[in-house]
Amino acid sequence: MSMNIGAAARASGISAKMIRYYESIGLISPDRLANGYRCYEARDVHLLSFIRTTRALGFSIEQVRSLLALWQDRSRSSADVKALASGHLDVLRERVRATQTIIATLEHLSAACHGDLRPDCPILDGLTGGPRHDGQIALPARAT
Amino acid sequence: MSMNIGAAARASGISAKMIRYYESIGLISPDRLANGYRCYEARDVHLLSFIRTTRALGFSIEQVRSLLALWQDRSRSSADVKALASGHLDVLRERVRATQTIIATLEHLSAACHGDLRPDCPILDGLTGGPRHDGQIALPARAT
DNA sequence: CTTGACCTTCCCATGATTGGAAGGTGCAGG
DNA sequence: CCTGCACCTTCCAATCATGGGAAGGTCAAG
Structure with missing residues (x-):
């Protein structure tokens, strides 16, 4: 063995x-x-x-360390484990939400782009965070 | 200025x-x-x-570098920009999909956990990737 | 005895960002 | 003029999790 x-x-x-x-x-x-x-x-x-x-x-490794400690602790309460999992779930859900916002923004820009050989491109225009002129896109807070 | x-x-x-x-x-x-x-x-x-x-x-920084080059290239084609954005969209969609799989797995485990003071915990049992006994959870491929 | 497949430790690189130390510069007040 | 303070400069290090590789030891089969 x-x-x-x-x-x-x-x-x-x-x-x-x-x-x-x-x-x-x-x-x-x-x-x-x-x-x-x-x-x-x-x-x-x-x-x-x-x-x-x-x-x-x-x-994360540190979370794994905590889970391992709980795993090896015979007198643990299942509530502790559930709390850790629940906190992680919150992070994951927020991550999905943020990414979906980004996707929506990019889809919006992409849909407006004709995608041909001409240099005119709404995507680049939309990515320009400079002086707002027209329908400026909304920036998502955090990208992960 | x-x-x-x-x-x-x-x-x-x-x-x-x-x-x-x-x-x-x-x-x-x-x-x-x-x-x-x-x-x-x-x-x-x-x-x-x-x-x-x-x-x-x-x-990514390298993608930003490409976008910058396109941005500053007056003779760019919008198709190039759209292709880059589209590839990134694919990555983002896959990332969401994978994360949602993870969320579903964790929710499944968490729902089975009574979350009280007793040490018995289905979450930890489910996390045990060792010898399969009962309804073993399916592992998502990549976590990001 | 040689060869090849292992094992060991050690250092370096990634990607994006943050932190800090050590020292120079500029502007205000006393 | 001197002193602070706020800002600038460069350089070095750490983060997180992982992979790559060098240099050298060990083992089993041929």
Whole structure:
């Protein structure tokens, strides 16, 4: 059940590079063989998979660290976990909203552009944030 | 009409720090006074506003560079601009789609969580990417 | 014994932005 | 004139998560 970092990478879907990085920031602490080679048990791979899943869901490393602490804390309350997930959901929803605003703006500009060989282009005109003259576009606040 | 970097920052909405950075990567080339102080004309501020708008719409610095080149090219075709905007739109739409998948996954987990003081938590169970047992969640491909 | 596939550590790069240190400049008041 | 203060300059570093690569050690098969 004990494996090298390469095997652990294949088993968890995290690159060996990132596994070493996660170790360097204290997310995981594998044993070492007499070689100096890192040695991963089944539970380590399990933990790495947890990290991979949470990262894929857009949690930051620090959030993953919190989730890991909760995960390993037998006396945790599920409310704590739910609060963390809920806060992240708010961020994600806001991100979608902001991006959709950007999309609408770009679509609006693009629709006005005839897209031919002439140099006249409403997109560039709309992107010009200088002196407002006509129907100036509204700028979204944050782009992520 | 000529101004310091601080005034240009206030006028364009870009921090002085970033204005210097944009200069260092060749997006803008203001004159210098005998002081060594940078000197911005109205057209420089206009250009900075253009950069701010495009960045706010989520274009990368390199895309902004392309847009700037088109902007300043009198013989450009509007089709080129539209193609660039269209490609960016595709990226943005995909980003929204991926984020919405993540949101759906998290909402699904969160809805199953009673969120009380008990340690039992379906969210953490769902985040466990280890050995599948029950209704395992589907992982979105990329998180951004 | 050689070869190739691993492993180790270390440093560097990305993209966009922010922060700070150390030092020069300009303008106002005392 | 001196002193502050607000501004400017350059340079260096950090962020976040990841990838790339060099230089060298280890192991198993041929």
